[in-house]
Amino acid sequence: MKIMVDRTKCDGNGVCMGIAPEVFDVDDELYLHVADPIPDDPELRARVRQAVTSCPILALKPVEK
Amino acid sequence: MIDLHSSRIIVAGGSLSGQSAVTELIDRGFAGEIVWITGEAGGVYSKPALSKEFMQGRVSLESILLPAIDPCGANLKIIDGSRGLSLDAQARHLQLDDGRYFDFDGLLICTGASARMPDFALNIDNVLPLRTLEHALAIQQAVRTKPRVLILGGGLIGCEMAASLRGLDLDVTVVEMQSSLLERPFGGAFGDYFEQLQRRNGVTVLTGQSLARLQTANGKVTGAELADSRLLPADLVLVGAGSIPETAWLAGSGLALENGVVCDDTLCSSVPGIFAAGDVASWLNPLYGVRMRVEHWTNASAQGRAAATNLLAALCGDAPGIKSFGDIPYFWSDQFxxxxxxxxxxxxxxxxxxxxxxxxxxxxxxxxxxxxxxxxxxxxxxxxxxxxxxxxxxxxxxxxxxxxxx
CATH class of the missing domain: 3.30.390.30 (FAD/NAD-linked reductase, C-terminal dimerisation domain)
Incomplete structure:
Protein backbone atom coordinates (compact mmCIF):
# COMPACT_ATOMS: atom_id res chain seq x y z
CA MET A 1 0.00 0.00 0.00
CA LYS A 2 1.27 3.43 -1.00
CA ILE A 3 -0.35 6.84 -0.56
CA MET A 4 -0.31 9.34 -3.41
CA VAL A 5 -0.56 13.02 -2.43
CA ASP A 6 -2.11 15.53 -4.81
CA ARG A 7 0.30 18.41 -4.21
CA THR A 8 -1.96 20.89 -5.97
CA LYS A 9 -4.54 20.27 -3.23
CA CYS A 10 -2.64 19.33 -0.05
CA ASP A 11 -2.41 22.37 2.22
CA GLY A 12 -0.96 20.70 5.30
CA ASN A 13 -4.09 20.86 7.46
CA GLY A 14 -2.79 17.92 9.48
CA VAL A 15 -6.01 15.90 9.71
CA CYS A 16 -4.19 12.78 8.42
CA MET A 17 -1.31 13.42 10.82
CA GLY A 18 -3.72 13.47 13.74
CA ILE A 19 -5.17 10.09 12.77
CA ALA A 20 -1.97 8.24 11.78
CA PRO A 21 1.11 10.20 12.89
CA GLU A 22 3.31 7.13 12.25
CA VAL A 23 2.68 7.58 8.52
CA PHE A 24 1.80 11.24 7.93
CA ASP A 25 4.05 14.12 8.96
CA VAL A 26 3.41 17.77 8.11
CA ASP A 27 6.51 19.91 8.51
CA ASP A 28 6.60 23.57 9.49
CA GLU A 29 6.56 24.60 5.83
CA LEU A 30 3.21 22.75 5.66
CA TYR A 31 4.68 20.04 3.43
CA LEU A 32 3.24 16.57 3.96
CA HIS A 33 5.69 13.66 4.18
CA VAL A 34 4.25 10.16 3.87
CA ALA A 35 6.01 6.99 5.02
CA ASP A 36 6.82 4.63 2.17
CA PRO A 37 6.28 1.76 2.35
CA ILE A 38 3.51 1.77 4.92
CA PRO A 39 4.23 -0.80 7.63
CA ASP A 40 2.26 -4.00 7.23
CA ASP A 41 0.14 -3.67 10.36
CA PRO A 42 -3.64 -4.13 10.03
CA GLU A 43 -4.54 -1.66 12.79
CA LEU A 44 -2.26 1.00 11.32
CA ARG A 45 -3.54 0.40 7.79
CA ALA A 46 -7.11 0.81 8.98
CA ARG A 47 -6.15 4.19 10.41
CA VAL A 48 -4.33 5.13 7.20
CA ARG A 49 -7.49 4.33 5.21
CA GLN A 50 -9.47 6.41 7.70
CA ALA A 51 -7.00 9.27 7.22
CA VAL A 52 -7.45 9.04 3.45
CA THR A 53 -11.24 9.26 3.66
CA SER A 54 -11.01 12.00 6.30
CA CYS A 55 -8.98 14.42 4.17
CA PRO A 56 -11.22 17.49 3.84
CA ILE A 57 -9.79 18.41 0.46
CA LEU A 58 -9.53 14.88 -0.94
CA ALA A 59 -5.80 15.15 -1.54
CA LEU A 60 -4.90 11.55 -0.63
CA LYS A 61 -5.25 8.43 -2.73
CA PRO A 62 -4.25 4.90 -1.70
CA VAL A 63 -2.60 2.69 -4.28
CA GLU A 64 -2.42 -1.03 -3.53
CA LYS A 65 0.91 -2.40 -4.67
CA MET B 1 -32.37 -9.09 20.49
CA ILE B 2 -33.96 -8.31 17.16
CA ASP B 3 -33.48 -9.77 13.72
CA LEU B 4 -31.21 -7.27 11.99
CA HIS B 5 -32.29 -8.48 8.52
CA SER B 6 -35.75 -7.08 8.98
CA SER B 7 -34.67 -4.00 10.89
CA ARG B 8 -34.37 -0.42 9.72
CA ILE B 9 -31.90 2.27 10.72
CA ILE B 10 -32.54 5.87 9.77
CA VAL B 11 -29.64 8.28 9.40
CA ALA B 12 -30.97 11.84 9.53
CA GLY B 13 -28.55 14.38 8.09
CA GLY B 14 -26.49 14.46 4.91
CA SER B 15 -23.29 16.14 5.94
CA LEU B 16 -20.02 14.55 7.05
CA SER B 17 -21.28 12.92 10.27
CA GLY B 18 -24.27 11.40 8.45
CA GLN B 19 -22.10 10.16 5.59
CA SER B 20 -19.60 8.67 8.05
CA ALA B 21 -22.42 6.91 9.92
CA VAL B 22 -23.86 5.43 6.72
CA THR B 23 -20.40 4.32 5.59
CA GLU B 24 -19.77 2.61 8.92
CA LEU B 25 -23.11 0.76 8.81
CA ILE B 26 -22.22 -0.52 5.32
CA ASP B 27 -18.64 -1.41 6.30
CA ARG B 28 -19.91 -3.40 9.27
CA GLY B 29 -22.24 -5.36 7.04
CA PHE B 30 -25.52 -4.21 8.58
CA ALA B 31 -28.06 -6.51 6.92
CA GLY B 32 -31.21 -4.44 7.39
CA GLU B 33 -32.40 -1.35 5.58
CA ILE B 34 -30.57 1.97 5.87
CA VAL B 35 -32.70 5.03 5.15
CA TRP B 36 -30.52 8.11 4.69
CA ILE B 37 -32.39 11.40 4.85
CA THR B 38 -29.90 13.95 3.57
CA GLY B 39 -31.69 17.23 4.26
CA GLU B 40 -29.54 19.32 1.95
CA ALA B 41 -29.70 17.96 -1.61
CA GLY B 42 -26.77 17.46 -3.95
CA GLY B 43 -24.22 15.40 -2.06
CA VAL B 44 -21.71 15.90 0.72
CA TYR B 45 -19.10 18.63 0.43
CA SER B 46 -16.17 19.83 2.48
CA LYS B 47 -17.40 22.55 4.82
CA PRO B 48 -13.94 23.63 6.03
CA ALA B 49 -13.04 24.51 2.42
CA LEU B 50 -15.96 26.94 2.05
CA SER B 51 -14.31 29.79 3.93
CA LYS B 52 -10.79 28.73 2.90
CA GLU B 53 -9.67 27.30 -0.46
CA PHE B 54 -13.08 27.60 -2.10
CA MET B 55 -13.59 31.24 -1.10
CA GLN B 56 -10.03 32.07 -2.16
CA GLY B 57 -10.89 30.64 -5.59
CA ARG B 58 -8.07 28.09 -5.29
CA VAL B 59 -10.26 25.01 -5.81
CA SER B 60 -13.33 24.24 -7.89
CA LEU B 61 -16.72 23.14 -6.65
CA GLU B 62 -16.14 19.62 -8.03
CA SER B 63 -12.97 19.24 -6.01
CA ILE B 64 -14.70 19.83 -2.66
CA LEU B 65 -17.47 17.27 -3.27
CA LEU B 66 -16.94 14.03 -1.38
CA PRO B 67 -17.20 10.83 -3.42
CA ALA B 68 -20.68 9.27 -3.38
CA ILE B 69 -21.10 6.30 -1.07
CA ASP B 70 -20.64 2.88 -2.62
CA PRO B 71 -23.45 0.76 -1.10
CA CYS B 72 -21.42 -2.46 -1.70
CA GLY B 73 -24.64 -4.48 -1.86
CA ALA B 74 -26.18 -2.92 1.26
CA ASN B 75 -29.87 -2.07 1.32
CA LEU B 76 -29.42 1.73 1.22
CA LYS B 77 -32.29 4.04 0.41
CA ILE B 78 -31.26 7.68 -0.03
CA ILE B 79 -33.93 10.33 0.35
CA ASP B 80 -32.19 13.39 -1.03
CA GLY B 81 -33.35 16.85 -0.11
CA SER B 82 -36.00 15.94 2.47
CA ARG B 83 -35.77 16.67 6.17
CA GLY B 84 -37.18 15.27 9.37
CA LEU B 85 -40.26 17.22 10.39
CA SER B 86 -41.01 15.51 13.67
CA LEU B 87 -40.02 12.53 15.75
CA ASP B 88 -41.79 10.34 18.30
CA ALA B 89 -38.84 8.78 20.10
CA GLN B 90 -40.83 6.22 22.14
CA ALA B 91 -43.00 5.07 19.21
CA ARG B 92 -39.89 5.09 16.94
CA HIS B 93 -41.66 7.02 14.26
CA LEU B 94 -40.19 9.75 12.09
CA GLN B 95 -42.21 12.11 9.90
CA LEU B 96 -40.56 13.79 6.90
CA ASP B 97 -41.29 17.25 5.53
CA ASP B 98 -42.26 15.70 2.18
CA GLY B 99 -45.23 13.86 3.75
CA ARG B 100 -43.56 10.47 4.04
CA TYR B 101 -43.00 8.74 7.36
CA PHE B 102 -40.92 5.82 8.61
CA ASP B 103 -40.81 3.56 11.62
CA PHE B 104 -37.36 2.51 12.69
CA ASP B 105 -35.40 0.26 15.02
CA GLY B 106 -32.43 2.60 15.29
CA LEU B 107 -31.92 6.28 14.56
CA LEU B 108 -28.74 8.31 14.09
CA ILE B 109 -29.31 12.05 14.39
CA CYS B 110 -26.67 13.91 12.36
CA THR B 111 -28.59 17.07 11.48
CA GLY B 112 -25.74 19.45 12.24
CA ALA B 113 -26.13 23.12 13.01
CA SER B 114 -27.23 26.16 11.07
CA ALA B 115 -25.90 29.70 10.95
CA ARG B 116 -27.22 31.99 13.65
CA MET B 117 -28.76 35.04 12.00
CA PRO B 118 -29.80 37.85 14.35
CA ASP B 119 -33.20 39.39 13.60
CA PHE B 120 -31.65 42.64 12.39
CA ALA B 121 -29.82 40.75 9.64
CA LEU B 122 -32.85 39.01 8.14
CA ASN B 123 -34.41 39.84 4.78
CA ILE B 124 -31.86 42.42 3.64
CA ASP B 125 -30.13 42.01 0.29
CA ASN B 126 -26.37 41.43 0.50
CA VAL B 127 -26.45 40.44 4.17
CA LEU B 128 -25.33 36.81 4.27
CA PRO B 129 -24.13 34.16 6.70
CA LEU B 130 -21.65 31.42 5.75
CA ARG B 131 -22.46 27.87 6.68
CA THR B 132 -23.55 26.01 3.58
CA LEU B 133 -22.46 25.69 -0.02
CA GLU B 134 -25.50 27.75 -1.01
CA HIS B 135 -24.23 30.60 1.20
CA ALA B 136 -20.72 30.31 -0.24
CA LEU B 137 -22.02 30.48 -3.81
CA ALA B 138 -24.13 33.54 -2.94
CA ILE B 139 -21.08 35.26 -1.44
CA GLN B 140 -18.96 34.41 -4.48
CA GLN B 141 -21.64 35.92 -6.68
CA ALA B 142 -21.81 39.05 -4.50
CA VAL B 143 -18.05 39.68 -4.47
CA ARG B 144 -17.84 39.87 -8.28
CA THR B 145 -18.80 43.54 -8.15
CA LYS B 146 -15.88 44.27 -5.76
CA PRO B 147 -18.05 45.40 -2.84
CA ARG B 148 -16.81 47.00 0.35
CA VAL B 149 -17.16 44.11 2.83
CA LEU B 150 -18.18 44.40 6.46
CA ILE B 151 -17.85 41.26 8.58
CA LEU B 152 -19.84 41.07 11.80
CA GLY B 153 -18.08 38.73 14.20
CA GLY B 154 -14.35 38.06 14.51
CA GLY B 155 -14.58 34.33 15.14
CA LEU B 156 -13.25 31.55 12.94
CA ILE B 157 -15.62 32.14 10.04
CA GLY B 158 -15.27 35.92 10.25
CA CYS B 159 -11.46 35.92 10.36
CA GLU B 160 -11.12 33.32 7.61
CA MET B 161 -13.56 35.19 5.40
CA ALA B 162 -11.66 38.41 6.04
CA ALA B 163 -8.40 36.75 5.01
CA SER B 164 -9.85 35.01 1.95
CA LEU B 165 -11.66 38.12 0.68
CA ARG B 166 -8.69 40.38 1.38
CA GLY B 167 -6.78 37.95 -0.84
CA LEU B 168 -9.22 38.92 -3.60
CA ASP B 169 -8.14 42.51 -3.02
CA LEU B 170 -11.42 43.62 -1.45
CA ASP B 171 -11.81 46.34 1.14
CA VAL B 172 -12.62 44.42 4.36
CA THR B 173 -13.64 45.54 7.87
CA VAL B 174 -14.23 43.18 10.82
CA VAL B 175 -16.33 44.24 13.81
CA GLU B 176 -16.06 42.13 16.97
CA MET B 177 -17.83 42.69 20.28
CA GLN B 178 -15.14 41.01 22.40
CA SER B 179 -11.86 42.76 23.13
CA SER B 180 -9.89 40.44 20.85
CA LEU B 181 -10.45 38.34 17.75
CA LEU B 182 -11.02 34.57 17.94
CA GLU B 183 -11.55 34.68 21.68
CA ARG B 184 -13.88 31.68 21.84
CA PRO B 185 -11.83 29.22 19.75
CA PHE B 186 -8.45 30.24 21.20
CA GLY B 187 -9.37 31.60 24.60
CA GLY B 188 -7.89 35.05 24.04
CA ALA B 189 -4.38 33.77 24.75
CA PHE B 190 -3.09 34.88 21.38
CA GLY B 191 -3.80 38.41 22.58
CA ASP B 192 -3.06 40.86 19.84
CA TYR B 193 -1.51 38.33 17.48
CA PHE B 194 -4.60 37.74 15.35
CA GLU B 195 -5.50 41.42 15.31
CA GLN B 196 -2.04 42.41 14.12
CA LEU B 197 -2.08 39.64 11.53
CA GLN B 198 -5.34 40.96 10.07
CA ARG B 199 -4.20 44.60 10.24
CA ARG B 200 -0.83 43.88 8.67
CA ASN B 201 -2.67 42.38 5.73
CA GLY B 202 -4.87 45.40 5.25
CA VAL B 203 -8.05 44.45 7.12
CA THR B 204 -9.65 47.13 9.27
CA VAL B 205 -10.30 45.56 12.69
CA LEU B 206 -12.67 47.09 15.24
CA THR B 207 -12.72 45.09 18.48
CA GLY B 208 -14.82 45.84 21.54
CA GLN B 209 -17.45 47.33 19.23
CA SER B 210 -21.07 46.42 18.86
CA LEU B 211 -23.50 47.13 16.12
CA ALA B 212 -26.39 49.54 16.61
CA ARG B 213 -28.15 48.91 13.30
CA LEU B 214 -27.71 48.10 9.66
CA GLN B 215 -28.50 50.83 7.15
CA THR B 216 -30.41 49.99 4.02
CA ALA B 217 -31.73 51.60 0.87
CA ASN B 218 -34.37 49.89 -1.28
CA GLY B 219 -34.01 46.68 0.73
CA LYS B 220 -30.26 46.54 0.14
CA VAL B 221 -27.58 47.09 2.74
CA THR B 222 -25.57 50.31 2.49
CA GLY B 223 -23.66 50.24 5.74
CA ALA B 224 -23.75 49.88 9.51
CA GLU B 225 -23.94 52.15 12.49
CA LEU B 226 -21.92 51.13 15.55
CA ALA B 227 -22.99 51.63 19.15
CA ASP B 228 -20.62 54.63 19.37
CA SER B 229 -22.50 56.19 16.40
CA ARG B 230 -19.67 55.61 13.95
CA LEU B 231 -20.88 54.92 10.41
CA LEU B 232 -19.31 52.21 8.28
CA PRO B 233 -20.32 52.12 4.61
CA ALA B 234 -20.62 48.61 3.14
CA ASP B 235 -22.03 46.90 0.06
CA LEU B 236 -21.82 43.39 1.46
CA VAL B 237 -22.27 42.35 5.10
CA LEU B 238 -21.22 38.89 6.23
CA VAL B 239 -22.55 37.60 9.53
CA GLY B 240 -20.32 35.27 11.55
CA ALA B 241 -22.47 34.99 14.65
CA GLY B 242 -21.99 31.32 15.45
CA SER B 243 -24.41 28.49 14.95
CA ILE B 244 -27.51 26.85 16.36
CA PRO B 245 -27.81 23.06 16.56
CA GLU B 246 -30.55 21.75 14.26
CA THR B 247 -32.95 20.41 16.87
CA ALA B 248 -36.13 22.40 16.13
CA TRP B 249 -37.62 19.32 14.43
CA LEU B 250 -37.05 17.31 17.64
CA ALA B 251 -39.23 19.53 19.84
CA GLY B 252 -41.82 17.32 21.52
CA SER B 253 -39.99 14.15 20.45
CA GLY B 254 -39.32 13.02 24.01
CA LEU B 255 -35.55 13.41 23.57
CA ALA B 256 -33.61 15.51 26.08
CA LEU B 257 -32.41 18.65 24.26
CA GLU B 258 -30.07 21.31 25.56
CA ASN B 259 -27.61 23.02 23.25
CA GLY B 260 -28.10 20.04 20.95
CA VAL B 261 -29.16 16.44 21.51
CA VAL B 262 -28.11 15.48 25.02
CA CYS B 263 -26.01 12.30 24.79
CA ASP B 264 -24.05 10.19 27.25
CA ASP B 265 -20.40 9.25 26.72
CA THR B 266 -21.42 6.60 24.15
CA LEU B 267 -23.28 9.19 22.00
CA CYS B 268 -26.62 7.62 23.02
CA SER B 269 -29.45 10.11 23.48
CA SER B 270 -31.85 10.02 26.43
CA VAL B 271 -33.82 7.30 24.57
CA PRO B 272 -32.15 3.92 23.88
CA GLY B 273 -31.60 3.10 20.20
CA ILE B 274 -31.30 6.77 19.26
CA PHE B 275 -27.78 8.14 18.91
CA ALA B 276 -26.42 11.48 17.70
CA ALA B 277 -23.17 12.60 16.05
CA GLY B 278 -21.48 15.73 14.79
CA ASP B 279 -22.40 19.36 15.38
CA VAL B 280 -25.83 18.47 16.79
CA ALA B 281 -24.52 16.17 19.55
CA SER B 282 -23.86 17.48 23.04
CA TRP B 283 -22.00 14.57 24.57
CA LEU B 284 -20.04 13.83 27.70
CA ASN B 285 -16.42 13.60 26.56
CA PRO B 286 -14.81 11.11 28.96
CA LEU B 287 -11.32 12.45 28.21
CA TYR B 288 -12.28 15.79 29.75
CA GLY B 289 -15.18 14.83 32.02
CA VAL B 290 -17.26 17.65 30.53
CA ARG B 291 -20.17 17.92 28.16
CA MET B 292 -19.22 19.51 24.86
CA ARG B 293 -20.58 20.13 21.39
CA VAL B 294 -17.82 20.25 18.83
CA GLU B 295 -18.30 21.74 15.37
CA HIS B 296 -15.20 20.53 13.62
CA TRP B 297 -14.46 18.25 10.70
CA THR B 298 -12.54 15.42 12.36
CA ASN B 299 -15.02 15.17 15.22
CA ALA B 300 -17.97 14.87 12.82
CA SER B 301 -16.24 12.08 10.95
CA ALA B 302 -15.15 10.14 14.05
CA GLN B 303 -18.46 10.58 15.88
CA GLY B 304 -20.48 9.43 12.86
CA ARG B 305 -18.55 6.18 12.80
CA ALA B 306 -18.61 5.68 16.57
CA ALA B 307 -22.34 6.37 16.90
CA ALA B 308 -23.13 3.90 14.10
CA THR B 309 -20.94 1.23 15.69
CA ASN B 310 -22.58 1.73 19.08
CA LEU B 311 -26.08 1.67 17.61
CA LEU B 312 -25.37 -1.67 15.92
CA ALA B 313 -24.04 -3.09 19.19
CA ALA B 314 -27.17 -1.84 20.98
CA LEU B 315 -29.48 -3.42 18.39
CA CYS B 316 -27.64 -6.72 18.74
CA GLY B 317 -27.94 -6.63 22.52
CA ASP B 318 -24.14 -6.54 22.72
CA ALA B 319 -23.70 -4.30 25.78
CA PRO B 320 -19.89 -4.59 25.98
CA GLY B 321 -19.75 -3.55 22.31
CA ILE B 322 -21.15 -0.13 23.19
CA LYS B 323 -18.01 1.94 23.71
CA SER B 324 -17.41 5.28 25.32
CA PHE B 325 -16.39 7.92 22.74
CA GLY B 326 -13.45 10.03 23.81
CA ASP B 327 -12.03 12.70 21.56
CA ILE B 328 -9.29 15.30 21.60
CA PRO B 329 -10.91 18.02 19.46
CA TYR B 330 -8.88 19.38 16.56
CA PHE B 331 -9.36 22.22 14.12
CA TRP B 332 -7.29 24.42 11.92
CA SER B 333 -7.72 27.84 10.38
CA ASP B 334 -6.18 29.29 7.22
CA GLN B 335 -5.42 32.99 7.28
CA PHE B 336 -3.06 34.83 4.92
Missing amino acids: GLKIQMVGWHPGHDRVVVDQPEGAPGPVITYFRGDRLVAAAGVNASRAVMTFRRQIEAEARRTVLEPADA
Missing part, protein backbone atom coordinates in the same frame (compact mmCIF):
# COMPACT_ATOMS: atom_id res chain seq x y z
CA GLY B 337 -1.16 31.68 4.03
CA LEU B 338 -0.67 30.68 7.66
CA LYS B 339 -2.00 27.49 9.22
CA ILE B 340 -3.26 27.98 12.75
CA GLN B 341 -3.97 24.71 14.54
CA MET B 342 -5.61 23.91 17.85
CA VAL B 343 -5.85 20.58 19.65
CA GLY B 344 -7.70 19.87 22.87
CA TRP B 345 -10.35 21.72 24.83
CA HIS B 346 -9.24 24.95 26.44
CA PRO B 347 -12.43 26.16 28.24
CA GLY B 348 -11.77 25.93 31.96
CA HIS B 349 -7.99 26.36 31.61
CA ASP B 350 -6.34 28.35 34.39
CA ARG B 351 -2.88 28.94 32.93
CA VAL B 352 -1.20 29.31 29.56
CA VAL B 353 2.42 29.06 28.50
CA VAL B 354 3.36 31.18 25.50
CA ASP B 355 6.38 30.08 23.52
CA GLN B 356 7.76 32.04 20.58
CA PRO B 357 9.89 29.57 18.60
CA GLU B 358 12.73 31.25 16.73
CA GLY B 359 11.92 31.94 13.11
CA ALA B 360 8.29 30.84 13.52
CA PRO B 361 5.52 33.12 12.22
CA GLY B 362 3.60 33.05 15.52
CA PRO B 363 3.49 31.70 19.05
CA VAL B 364 2.93 28.14 20.23
CA ILE B 365 0.60 28.24 23.21
CA THR B 366 -0.14 25.48 25.69
CA TYR B 367 -3.18 25.59 27.98
CA PHE B 368 -3.23 23.98 31.42
CA ARG B 369 -5.79 23.13 34.07
CA GLY B 370 -3.80 22.70 37.23
CA ASP B 371 -0.84 20.58 36.17
CA ARG B 372 -2.64 18.94 33.30
CA LEU B 373 -2.07 19.97 29.68
CA VAL B 374 -5.56 20.33 28.16
CA ALA B 375 -4.96 22.09 24.83
CA ALA B 376 -2.27 23.46 22.52
CA ALA B 377 -2.23 25.76 19.51
CA GLY B 378 0.36 27.05 17.09
CA VAL B 379 0.99 28.82 13.81
CA ASN B 380 2.65 26.74 11.07
CA ALA B 381 3.77 24.35 13.80
CA SER B 382 2.09 21.04 12.94
CA ARG B 383 4.80 18.90 14.48
CA ALA B 384 4.75 20.72 17.81
CA VAL B 385 0.96 20.76 17.94
CA MET B 386 0.62 17.06 17.09
CA THR B 387 3.26 16.16 19.67
CA PHE B 388 1.22 18.05 22.26
CA ARG B 389 -1.85 16.17 21.06
CA ARG B 390 -0.30 12.86 22.06
CA GLN B 391 0.67 14.30 25.44
CA ILE B 392 -2.84 15.70 25.97
CA GLU B 393 -4.37 12.33 25.19
CA ALA B 394 -1.93 10.42 27.39
CA GLU B 395 -2.61 12.73 30.34
CA ALA B 396 -6.35 12.57 29.72
CA ARG B 397 -6.34 8.79 29.84
CA ARG B 398 -4.41 8.88 33.12
CA THR B 399 -6.59 11.30 35.05
CA VAL B 400 -10.21 12.29 34.82
CA LEU B 401 -10.84 15.96 35.39
CA GLU B 402 -13.46 17.30 37.72
CA PRO B 403 -16.24 19.01 35.77
CA ALA B 404 -15.57 22.71 35.28
CA ASP B 405 -17.74 25.47 33.97
CA ALA B 406 -16.86 25.98 30.32
